[in-house]
Amino acid sequence: MTTRDGGAFRTAPSSVPVALSTASVYPEGVAAGFEIAAELGYDGVELMIWTDPVSRDPRAVERLAHRYGVPVLAVHAPCLAVTQRVWGSDPVHRLRRTVETAGRLGARTVVVHPPFRWQHRYARVFADEVARAHDEHGVTLPVENMFPVRRAGIEAVPYALGHDPTAIGFDAYTLDLSHTAAAGVDALDLLRRMGGNLTHLHLTDGSGGPHDEHLVPGRGGQPCAEVCRALAGGGFAAGGGTVVLEVSTRRCRTRLERTGLLAESLLYARLHLAADRDVPIGAA
Secondary structure, eight states: OEEOTTSOEEOOOOSSOEEEEGGGGTTSOHHHHHHHHHHHTOSEEEEEOSSSGGGGOHHHHHHHHHHHTOOEEEEEOSOSGGGTTTTOSOHHHHHHHHHHHHHHHTOOBEEBOOOBTTOHHHHHHHHHHHHHHHHHHOOBOOEEOOOOEEETTEEEOOBTTOSOGGGTOOSOEEEEHHHHHHHTOOHHHHHHHHGGGEEEEEEOBOOSSSSOOOBOTTSSSSOHHHHHHHHHHTTTTTTTOEEEEOOOOTTOSSHHHHHHHHHHHHHHHHHHHTOOOOOOGGGO
């Protein structure tokens, strides 16, 4: 690693951009996400739009990006259960507004989750909205793999289109390795099924339990290194793909502890994405 002005350690960049999800600094806010991304040498951020007012204010985000010299490489739509009232109750309106925000910030990717079961109208128009965003705004909406909910021995899938977007078929996918762990899905098999339509990776980890853990990559049981090497050796970077560290640091007691986990995560990504291998995505 080389040093940056001020003495903070940075890793050498890889051919694949590596961004920090602003959700990774929770309970700190968006501003902390930009600050930490700049300090550690991330290539950019993925802006999670949620209850933090700054995340919903494009002008404030633009100021942060300019102040820290960190671009917004992707925007995550407010798809979580806790963000169902962000920008109103209509999920179509929320999605369109997210696409507009991404366009203003110069981000060409908006990460989306499949509709919940109770979002009947949204489920009917979801595929059309995904296509519309690309055709009219040039923004790609990679649909993210999710996971079933398990309680008291009962399993339920809360998504109208299922938790595996490849079962429906979309032009672009986000692979989340914490979600594959919680779903009990073979991540490498899912990567193969996503194939060349995989354009976005949430690099994180999970132990295989029923909960969405978002561990630092390498601390769980997912094949994080293998996935990174497959992306480094395929057409992922050439196609504009981005790797995003989306890890949970909410139990950290200090900024130093949080920064340490995010530095470890970035180092892991850089090391495994730097592998000089000719491994196509469909043959991980």
